Amino acid sequence: MTPASPQHIAERVVEAILAQKLAPGERLGEQELANNFDVSRTVVREALMQLQARGFVQVQARRGWYVVQPSAAEAMDAFSARRIIETGILQEAGKPLQRVITRLRRHIAQEQKAIAGADSATRSFLLADFHVCLAEQMGHRLLADTLRDLTARTTLAATLYQSTHSASQSCAEHERIVAALERGDTEGAKALLLEHIGMVERSLEIRAAETEEPGDRLRATLAPVLKQRL
Amino acid sequence: MTPASPQHIAERVVEAILAQKLAPGERLGEQELANNFDVSRTVVREALMQLQARGFVQVQARRGWYVVQPSAAEAMDAFSARRIIETGILQEAGKPLQRVITRLRRHIAQEQKAIAGADSATRSFLLADFHVCLAEQMGHRLLADTLRDLTARTTLAATLYQSTHSASQSCAEHERIVAALERGDTEGAKALLLEHIGMVERSLEIRAAETEEPGDRLRATLAPVLKQRL
DNA sequence: TGCAGTCAACTTGCATACAAGATTCCACAA
DNA sequence: TTGTGGAATCTTGTATGCAAGTTGACTGCA
Numbered sequence: 234m235t236p237a238s239p240q241h242i243a244e245r246v247v248e249a250i251l252a253q254k255l256a257p258g259e260r261l262g263e264q265e266l267a268n269n270f271d272v273s274r275t276v277v278r279e280a281l282m283q284l285q286a287r288g289f290v291q292v293q294a295r296r297g298w299y300v301v302q303p304s305a306a307e308a309m310d311a312f313s314a315r316r317i318i319e320t321g322i323l324q325e326a327g328k329p330l331q332r333v334i335t336r337l338r339r340h341i342a343q344e345q346k347a348i349a350g351a352d353s354a355t356r357s358f359l360l361a362d363f364h365v366c367l368a369e370q371m372g373h374r375l376l377a378d379t380l381r382d383l384t385a386r387t388t389l390a391a392t393l394y395q396s397t398h399s400a401s402q403s404c405a406e407h408e409r410i411v412a413a414l415e416r417g418d419t420e421g422a423k424a425l426l427l428e429h430i431g432m433v434e435r436s437l438e439i440r441a442a443e444t445e446e447p448g449d450r451l452r453a454t455l456a457p458v459l460k461q462r463l
Numbered sequence: 464m465t466p467a468s469p470q471h472i473a474e475r476v477v478e479a480i481l482a483q484k485l486a487p488g489e490r491l492g493e494q495e496l497a498n499n500f501d502v503s504r505t506v507v508r509e510a511l512m513q514l515q516a517r518g519f520v521q522v523q524a525r526r527g528w529y530v531v532q533p534s535a536a537e538a539m540d541a542f543s544a545r546r547i548i549e550t551g552i553l554q555e556a557g558k559p560l561q562r563v564i565t566r567l568r569r570h571i572a573q574e575q576k577a578i579a580g581a582d583s584a585t586r587s588f589l590l591a592d593f594h595v596c597l598a599e600q601m602g603h604r605l606l607a608d609t610l611r612d613l614t615a616r617t618t619l620a621a622t623l624y625q626s627t628h629s630a631s632q633s634c635a636e637h638e639r640i641v642a643a644l645e646r647g648d649t650e651g652a653k654a655l656l657l658e659h660i661g662m663v664e665r666s667l668e669i670r671a672a673e674t675e676e677p678g679d680r681l682r683a684t685l686a687p688v689l690k691q692r693l
Numbered sequence: 694t695g696c697a698g699t700c701a702a703c704t705t706g707c708a709t710a711c712a713a714g715a716t717t718c719c720a721c722a723a
Numbered sequence: 724t725t726g727t728g729g730a731a732t733c734t735t736g737t738a739t740g741c742a743a744g745t746t747g748a749c750t751g752c753a
Contacts, residue, residue, distance in 0.1 A: 236737095238736095239512060243516070262703095262704075262705095263704075263705070264703090264704080264705095272737080272738090273737060273738045273739075274705090274738085274739090275505075275736085275737055275738065275739090276736090276737070276738090278509065278705090278706090279508065279509060279512045280512075282469060282509045282510075282512045282513050282516075283512050283513060283515065283516035284516075285513065286473070286512075286513035286514075286516045286517055287516055287517075288605075288608075292705075293705090293745095294704095294705070294706085294744075294745090295703095295704055295705045295706075295743075295744045295745055296704070296705080296744090296745065296746085297704065297705075298705090307604075307605075310602075310603065310604055310605050311605055313555075313603065314603060314605045314606045314609070316551075317547075317548060317551030317552060317554070317555070317603075317606065318547060318548060318551065320551065321546075321547030321548065321550065321551045322547060324547070325543075325547070372540075373540065373543065373544060373547075374537075374540055375518075375537075375540050375541055375544045375613065375616075376544045376547065378518075379544070379609050383605065386605075466707095468706095492733095492734075492735095493734080493735070494733095494734080494735095502707080502708090503707060503708045503709075504708085504709090504735090505706085505707055505708065505709090506706090506707070506708090508735090508736090522735080523715095523735095524714075524715090524734095524735070524736085525713075525714045525715055525716095525733095525734055525735045525736075526714090526715065526716085526734070526735075527733095527734065527735075528735090
């Protein structure tokens with residue numbers, strides 16, 4: 234097998250995040266990764282530096298690398314950024330869309346297959362990748378890259394804040410968006426997309442923590458789970 | 464002086480690109496940078512990996528690192544992405560804007576000072592940073608980061624394709640945008656912003672090369688400069 | 694038992710050594 | 724003069740060694 238490059242390792246990590254196989258806060262030891270990919274720490278380190286630049290991991294000096302845990306504010310910022318970019322992309326939908334729609338339909342078919350099956354990792358990946366795919370198909374390569382990072386971030390938030398949004402519902406919403414696109418209803422597609430992103434965002438348990446201060450999290454975490462002592 | 468970290472080095476390189484002190488295609492030797500920052504190649508390499516992940520530099524195996532030279536298509540994609548993000552940010556301008564406007568006015572004052580002075584690097588940096596500042600002030604931290612990368616890319620394109628857009632005109636356009644924002648004219652601000660970005664994009668000499676194929680550039684470059692032989 | 698202090702193990706940070714490929718320059722021959 | 728072969732040089736790619744800091748455990752003491 235070809236020796237793993239930093240790019241290859243970084244890509245695999247991003248995929249793992251998108252597939253919810255890597256949880257926020259999870260530790261990524263340099264040596265451990267090096268053993269897994271059968272390379273030296275140097276290569277792993279370069280990959281981690283790339284991931285750090287994209288905001289996926291952070292390092293605590295001499296303690297270790299960790300997958301980022303987006304704060305409530307950061308999660309909301311990511312959702313907000315996605316809303317702006319994705320609706321902006323739909324806005325400029327004046328071109329021949331048939332090829333785009335065909336491709337998105339194929340993607341949705343894959344989603345359905347993954348939902349029917351038991352592979353929750355593929356399912357999670359495809360549901361996030363739909364949005365990247367949309368951007369790419371509309372000809373926005375740079376925004377597609379940006380959206381990959383943003384969806385990874387919202388995926389981390391979804392894991393962290395225990396999203397209750399179901400896969401099949403997400404998939405159905407994707408279908409409705411494409412249907413609106415097909416009938417040329419740009420405004421409708423935008424509305425459905427906003428609704429879709431809003432659904433995912435609201436399904437996170439961060440409503441009460443919106444104005445949270447750094448210190449509050451610890452206090453909230455350490456507060457008694459049951460209000461009344463036994 | 465504190466030894467330079469990879470982050471520090473990467474930041475300096477991005478600043479240099481924004482200030483047009485680093486031209487597209489310019490070589491960035493690992494050893495050379497290491498000497499400049501007085502660190503080992505390891506640190507420089509980690510910085511370059513971060514910059515590669517953000518799309519600023521690319522490496523040719525065992526040849527060297529080079530500042531990216533955006534193709535015509537890539538430049539247009541960057542401008543397109545900026546249009547979507549920046550108008551999207553203005554769209555959501557319903558909050559108290561006074562603080563934002565005050566801050567932007569201060570930025571514009573800096574621009575004017577740089578334009579009056581002779582420091583073309585600061586001038587170029589500030590003109591690009593206005594857009595980042597706008598995103599940041601509107602509370603979009605992630606989009607501000609994205610815009611920093613995108614403006615760096617359009618700046619590279621501007622250097623590469625010999626933009627003829629004048630600094631004072633850009634600054635005046637910034638002023639008009641803020642003025643529209645101040646009078647609550649969101650749509651007007653969006654229109655002015657689109658016009659501003661369009662002006663910069665159209666000032667590049669890539670119109671005739673829009674549908675350019677890889678081989679065409681060489682032929683065009685090697686074509687006789689004067690149509691008629693002496 | 695409780696607690697303070699020390700030490701060992703583990704992790705990242707950084708520099709260096711060497712491997713491997715690309716380029717350049719120069720000698721030499723046609 | 725021109726083209727070719729090859730060595731010397733330069734560049735990145737990768738591994739490894741050591742330094743420095745953090746954590747956790749263990750020992751000894753009260």
